[in-house]
Amino acid sequence: xxxxxxxxxxxxxxxxxxxxxxxxxxxxxxxxxxxxxxxxxxxxxxxxxxxxxxxxxxxxxxxxxxxxxxxxxxxxxxxxxxxxxxxxxxxxxxxxxxxxxxxxxxxxxxxxxxxxxxxxxxxxxxxxxxxxxxxxxxxxxxxxx
Numbered sequence: 001x002x003x004x005x006x007x008x009x010x011x012x013x014x015x016x017x018x019x020x021x022x023x024x025x026x027x028x029x030x031x032x033x034x035x036x037x038x039x040x041x042x043x044x045x046x047x048x049x050x051x052x053x054x055x056x057x058x059x060x061x062x063x064x065x066x067x068x069x070x071x072x073x074x075x076x077x078x079x080x081x082x083x084x085x086x087x088x089x090x091x092x093x094x095x096x097x098x099x100x101x102x103x104x105x106x107x108x109x110x111x112x113x114x115x116x117x118x119x120x121x122x123x124x125x126x127x128x129x130x131x132x133x134x135x136x137x138x139x140x141x142x143x144x145x
Contacts, residue, residue: 060125076128099141
């Protein structure tokens with residue numbers, strides 16, 4: 001019975017002891033949020049694009065595509081809003097350089113992605129390549145040669 005009396009104190013102690021990282025920022029976006037794109041853009045921190053990039057391991061990429069790893073790291077952002085912000089911020093020359101480098105490999109990238117076992121989660125590397133191709137398509141630059 002004594003534990004019932006100490007239970008509220010225990011809960012209070014757990015709440016007080018929660019790390020600061022457990023606090024949710026006021027403007028945090030959550031899965032399933034629906035709002036105009038401008039509202040989402042306003043909620044991102046200034047370094048959100050850089051923070052969204054995932055370091056990739058070239059060893060997890062087929063040898064014939066490893067030269068594209070830096071481009072996939074830079075352009076392969078999974079968040080739609082951040083990817084759009086990146087695309088709008090970059091120069092036409094940088095976008096053309098991406099297209100010139102990636103387009104000759106699009107068929108090989110797609111074949112690699114299509115070979116992924118169904119129902120198995122993609123690696124960070126495969127996802128970045130997929131989002132890089134999606135970005136090319138969104139910018140009207142995707143071509144298969």
